[in-house]
Amino acid sequence: MLRAHAVADVRAAEHALAAGLPSGELMRRAARGLADALDHVPAGEVLVMLVGPGDNGGDALYAATHLLDGGVRVDLCLLDPDKAHAAGLDAALAAGAQVVDAPSQQRHCLDALFGIGARPGLSGRAAEWAEWIAGTRPRTVAVDVPSGVDVDGATLPTSVHVTADATVTFGTYKNALLVGPAAGAAGWGDASIAQLVDIGLGPHLPQASVEAIEASDGHLLVETFAWLREPASQKYSRGVVGIAAGSSQYAGAAHLCVAGALTGMAGMVRFVGDAELSRRVVDRAPEVVAGRGRVQAWVVGPGGGDDAEQQLTAALDDGVAVVVDASALQHLPDSFDVPALLTPHAGELADMLGTRRDAIEAEPLRHATAAAERWGATVLLKGARTLVATPGRTTRVNLTGSPWLGTAGSGDVLAGLAGSLLASGADPHDAGSIAAFLHGAASVRANRGGPVTASAVAQALPATLAAFHDGELDDVRDWRR
Numbered sequence: 001m002l003r004a005h006a007v008a009d010v011r012a013a014e015h016a017l018a019a020g021l022p023s024g025e026l027m028r029r030a031a032r033g034l035a036d037a038l039d040h041v042p043a044g045e046v047l048v049m050l051v052g053p054g055d056n057g058g059d060a061l062y063a064a065t066h067l068l069d070g071g072v073r074v075d076l077c078l079l080d081p082d083k084a085h086a087a088g089l090d091a092a093l094a095a096g097a098q099v100v101d102a103p104s105q106q107r108h109c110l111d112a113l114f115g116i117g118a119r120p121g122l123s124g125r126a127a128e129w130a131e132w133i134a135g136t137r138p139r140t141v142a143v144d145v146p147s148g149v150d151v152d153g154a155t156l157p158t159s160v161h162v163t164a165d166a167t168v169t170f171g172t173y174k175n176a177l178l179v180g181p182a183a184g185a186a187g188w189g190d191a192s193i194a195q196l197v198d199i200g201l202g203p204h205l206p207q208a209s210v211e212a213i214e215a216s217d218g219h220l221l222v223e224t225f226a227w228l229r230e231p232a233s234q235k236y237s238r239g240v241v242g243i244a245a246g247s248s249q250y251a252g253a254a255h256l257c258v259a260g261a262l263t264g265m266a267g268m269v270r271f272v273g274d275a276e277l278s279r280r281v282v283d284r285a286p287e288v289v290a291g292r293g294r295v296q297a298w299v300v301g302p303g304g305g306d307d308a309e310q311q312l313t314a315a316l317d318d319g320v321a322v323v324v325d326a327s328a329l330q331h332l333p334d335s336f337d338v339p340a341l342l343t344p345h346a347g348e349l350a351d352m353l354g355t356r357r358d359a360i361e362a363e364p365l366r367h368a369t370a371a372a373e374r375w376g377a378t379v380l381l382k383g384a385r386t387l388v389a390t391p392g393r394t395t396r397v398n399l400t401g402s403p404w405l406g407t408a409g410s411g412d413v414l415a416g417l418a419g420s421l422l423a424s425g426a427d428p429h430d431a432g433s434i435a436a437f438l439h440g441a442a443s444v445r446a447n448r449g450g451p452v453t454a455s456a457v458a459q460a461l462p463a464t465l466a467a468f469h470d471g472e473l474d475d476v477r478d479w480r481r
């Protein structure tokens with residue numbers, strides 16, 4: 001599991017660690033790691049460092065000494081020369097760095113304006129320099145976090161911020177490096193995710209503020225699904241998932257939701273719907289059993305028509321876990337007596353909370369968490385960085401997939417898959433986050449770097465699940481801006 005921590009927790013851990021170390025040791029470790037991460041800058045090339053007034057600037061100044069040793073030329077733009085880290089500046093100047101007024105033609109840039117001490121938004125010369133980066137597009141690495149973003153809230157300011165090509169962070173990830181929209185400024189392009197320099201904070205860090213499942217976390221499956229440890233498992237001990245999806249207008253949603261459910265962990269899929277749709281679903285997927293019966297979880301709403309409300313009421317009356325998707329989200333009860341996983345996209349969450357879609361997209365972490373508290377349920381907010389929030393649990397962010405996954409019907413596959421995991425013994429938090437992980441991973445494996453259909457994602461899911469279980473997944477993270 002990859003973990004991010006809140007700024008206050010990072011600071012507390014830093015103090016605890018630093019107390020047992022020689023003065024300045026943590027900054028030395030950070031600077032060494034930062035210099036190593038800048039090995040793409042060739043000897044003889046000029047790197048311009050934008051240096052702020054705090055320790056973030058200090059990291060860069062000490063890193064400059066290593067880079068200068070290796071033959072890189074370093075220009076320093078000091079935001080406030082009187083406040084720059086004094087010992088770091090002396091060391092950088094002694095090693096051969098030169099101070100310049102402003103960045104100009106350099107092709108490599110280091111953003112060391114502000115780190116975790118940052119207030120969101122830039123003004124004055126910091127803003128001018130961020131605009132220079134945006135206009136000139138040198139290859140830019142941010143130190144710890146891109147300057148100007150909201151580090152804990154993972155939002156972008158209305159004013160200017162730095163957009164980096166990559167970020168080198170220290171000790172642990174920060175929310176803004178994993179969660180959108182801020183993570184977009186940290187360079188979730190080529191580098192895909194910030195590079196983490198281990199400075200020894202680990203033993204001093206408390207519970208994470210945000211976490212992400214990784215390709216190496218296949219053990220989660222065995223931990224979550226008890227029947228996997230039981231050779232005598234049969235279809236009913238694996239669990240039965242009921243699907244109430246599709247309508248005359250959106251018949252495809254029924255097929256896609258069923259396809260997602262069939263690829264999950266459950267032993268059987270039931271489908272309820274009108275007679276004609278049921279016949280078509282079973283024609284396409286003869287494994288499916290049509291009609292009501294005992295299930296361990298329901299999926300209600302994908303492509304649902306006018307009867308979504310009645311289907312949700314019937315599912316809730318069953319007293320088993322439920323995935324509530326799409327049109328069923330318009331008929332939520334005030335609270336849930338059963339384990340519930342709500343799977344809105346930003347527009348649907350906006351309707352649920354009585355706000356606008358752009359407000360959700362600007363602050364997905366806050367809104368997903370607020371909705372989870374409001375309904376006492378797990379909220380899986382779909383998007384480029386899908387979030388899974390549950391009261392009392394560490395919010396999970398999904399890092400797999402690519403923008404190609406934003407294709408009609410892929411949400412229906414996800415809802416079916418999540419329902420299957422729920423029926424098979426996962427709680428809503430694990431069901432939602434493991435489903436989002438597998439769904440994104442399957443889309444990349446189905447066609448890395450190109451378009452996928454929702455059906456192709458469903459087809460890729462079984463082998464993706466097996467590879468995850470066996471610890472054989474390749475890199476399935478978002479791979480391109």
Ligand SMILES: NC(=O)C1=CN([C@@H]2O[C@H](COP(=O)(O)OP(=O)(O)OC[C@H]3O[C@@H](n4cnc5c(N)ncnc54)[C@H](OP(=O)(O)O)[C@@H]3O)[C@@H](O)[C@H]2O)[C@@H](O)CC1
Pocket residue numbers: 010011013014026027030052053054055056057059113114115116117118119120121122123126143144145148170171199201
């Ligand atoms: N934690 C760790 O384990 C380790 C941390 N390390 C490093 O330390 C970094 C944190 O350093 P830091 O605390 O000195 O804060 P930093 O972000 O450099 O800047 C604070 C200064 O900037 C100012 N300022 C802020 N925002 C502003 C804005 N928008 N516009 C204008 N001004 C603004 C702010 O002003 P104030 O808010 O006080 O008015 C203050 O003067 C951390 O990110 C990492 O790189 C490593 O060395 C090793 C281990």
Ligand SMILES: Nc1ncnc2c1ncn2[C@@H]1O[C@H](COP(=O)(O)OP(=O)(O)O)[C@@H](O)[C@H]1O
Pocket residue numbers: 345382383384385386400401402403404405406407408409410411412413414439
């Ligand atoms: N830019 C993106 N990168 C990765 N995944 C994305 C992106 N955009 C959308 N997705 C994913 O695609 C799926 C779309 O679901 P949804 O909006 O419900 O579509 P539909 O209703 O057509 O099924 C979600 O799983 C979402 O997280």
